[in-house]
Amino acid sequence: MPHRPARREELSGLPVDVAPRLLGGLLETSLPDGDVAVRITEVEAYHGRxxxxxxxxxxxxxxxxxxxxxxxxxxxxxxxxxxxxxxxSCVNVVCGPVGRGDGILLRAGEIVRGADVARRRREAKGVARTDRDLARGPGRLGDAVGLRHALHDGIDAITGEPLAGAVARLHLLDEPLMDVATGPRVGVAGIAGTSAYPWRFWIPGDPTVSPFRPGRGAL
Structure with a gap:
C-alpha cells in the first residue's frame, strides 16, 4: 500500500484519534550500523495533562x-x-499541540526492510528471534530500529534531521486502514490498564501484534 511522509499537522489531534492513523505506517531509521524500516502494527495512546x-x-x-x-x-x-x-528503549511519537504532553507508544511492528540489521541488534543483546518477533513488543521494536535512550530522545521524524548519528522518518498510508481493533493497554497498572481506557489499537490478525497482559491491579 502506498505511503507518504507524515506531516506535523496530521499529528496535532488527541492521541486516541491520531493513534489508529499510524497503523500500517512506516518508521524508517538510518544509523551507522544500517538502515531499518518497520511497518507499525500496534500502538497505544497516552493523553497528556x-x-x-x-x-x-x-x-x-x-x-x-x-x-x-x-x-x-x-x-x-x-x-x-x-x-x-x-x-x-521504547519509542513514542509525540502528538497534540506543544505544551500538552501527548504521545503514542509504538508497541509492535513488522520489519519490512533491514531484517538482517535488526537481527544483529537483537543478537548483540544475546537474543535471537524469528522475523515475526524482531519488533513484537515495544522494547524489541526499539532495539530493531536502533534508537536509544537518551541518545536519540527528541529526534525529529518529520524533518529527518540527524541526531547523534541517527535519522528517523515517519511515513503514513495514503488511505488510513479501516479495519482496526481496540482494547485495554498492555501492562498498565490500575484503572488505566482496563477497558475504561481502550486506547490500544492494532491490526487484527497481524502476527507481529504483541500478546495482551494486564498490569498490576488492572481488573
Whole structure:
C-alpha cells in the first residue's frame, strides 16, 4: 500500500484519534550500523495533562513536565525515547499541540526492510528471534530500529534531521486502514490498564501484534 511522509499537522489531534492513523505506517531509521524500516502494527495512546475529557493516570505526562518526559511537551512528530525497566528503549511519537504532553507508544511492528540489521541488534543483546518477533513488543521494536535512550530522545521524524548519528522518518498510508481493533493497554497498572481506557489499537490478525497482559491491579 502506498505511503507518504507524515506531516506535523496530521499529528496535532488527541492521541486516541491520531493513534489508529499510524497503523500500517512506516518508521524508517538510518544509523551507522544500517538502515531499518518497520511497518507499525500496534500502538497505544497516552493523553497528556489536560488532554481530552478524561485524565489519563497511565501517562508519563500525568504529573507535568519532568527531565524524563520533556520531549513529550514539545512539537508533534518528534520521538520520545524512554527507558523501560532500566533496560528497554521504547519509542513514542509525540502528538497534540506543544505544551500538552501527548504521545503514542509504538508497541509492535513488522520489519519490512533491514531484517538482517535488526537481527544483529537483537543478537548483540544475546537474543535471537524469528522475523515475526524482531519488533513484537515495544522494547524489541526499539532495539530493531536502533534508537536509544537518551541518545536519540527528541529526534525529529518529520524533518529527518540527524541526531547523534541517527535519522528517523515517519511515513503514513495514503488511505488510513479501516479495519482496526481496540482494547485495554498492555501492562498498565490500575484503572488505566482496563477497558475504561481502550486506547490500544492494532491490526487484527497481524502476527507481529504483541500478546495482551494486564498490569498490576488492572481488573
Amino acid at each position: 489536560g488532554s481530552g475529557e478524561v485524565a489519563d493516570p497511565g501517562s508519563h505526562a500525568r504529573m507535568g513536565p519532568t527531565a524524563r518526559n520533556a520531549t513529550m511537551w514539545g512539537e508533534a512528530g518528534h520521538l520520545y525515547v524512554y527507558l523501560s525497566h532500566g533496560i528497554h
